[in-house]
Amino acid sequence: MEYELVIVSDFWSVAQPCVGCNGVAVWDGVSWTPLVNGVNNDVLSITVWNNEVVIAGDFTQANGVPIARIAKWNGTVWESVGPIGSFTNDTRAMVECDGELWVGGDFNNVGGNSALHGDFFIVKRGGK
Numbered sequence: 583m584e585y586e587l588v589i590v591s592d593f594w595s596v597a598q599p600c601v602g603c604n605g606v607a608v609w610d611g612v613s614w615t616p617l618v619n620g621v622n623n624d625v626l627s628i629t630v631w632n633n634e635v636v637i638a639g640d641f642t643q644a645n646g647v648p649i650a651r652i653a654k655w656n657g658t659v660w661e662s663v664g665p666i667g668s669f670t671n672d673t674r675a676m677v678e679c680d681g682e683l684w685v686g687g688d689f690n691n692v693g694g695n696s697a698l699h700g701d702f703f704i705v706k707r708g709g710k
Contacts, residue, residue: 586609586610586611587608587609588606588607588608588609588617588628588635589606589607589609589628590605590606590607590625590626590627590628590637590639591605591624591625592605592624592625592626592639593605593607599614600613600614600615600616601616602616602619602620603615603616603617603620604616604619604620604621604622605620605621605623605624605625605637605639605641606620606621606625606637617655618644618645618659618660619644619645619646620644620645621637621639621641621643621644621645621649621653621660622641622642622643622644623639623640623641623642624639624640624641624672625637625638625639625641626638626639626640626672626673626674626675626687627639627673627674627675627676628676629676629677629678629683630678631654631676631678631683632654632678632681634654634655634656635654635655636652636653636654636655636663636676636683637652637653637654637655637660638651638652638653638673638674638675638676638685638687639651639672639673639674640672641653644659644660644662645659645660647659647660647662648662648666649662649666650662650663650664650665650666650667650668650669651669651672651673651687651689652664652669652673652676652685663683669685669687669689670689670690671687671688671689671690672687672688672689673685673686673687673689674686674687674688675687
């Protein structure tokens with residue numbers, strides 16, 4: 583499935599570009615549609631990593647399935663990036679660099695490991 587444009591935000595109810603978008607909307611060239619059922623809370627960042635759309639934020643479920651605040655779209659469903667509960671708080675920024683996904687946010691622990699760097703927390707996840 584190819585997308586012309588995927589947007590994410592903290593849009594809910596009246597502010598949604600489409601009914602049921604719940605944080606993630608796809609523009610197909612004609613109209614906005616949800617990417618399955620979306621997520622259960624704010625989406626604060628989006629990037630492409632290993633040719634997959636990756637979203638991050640304050641959500642703990644995607645399409646009703648537990649997610650670790652970062653999810654990747656496999657073309658059919660959202661999958662968690664990392665073990666459930668690995669991020670202790672919001673993920674707010676992501677960037678891919680040399681095949682690694684760098685993530686910043688309000689978390690102070692990722693999977694039991696300290697992620698402190700100044701006032702902002704940063705971790706990286708290796709490629710596939």
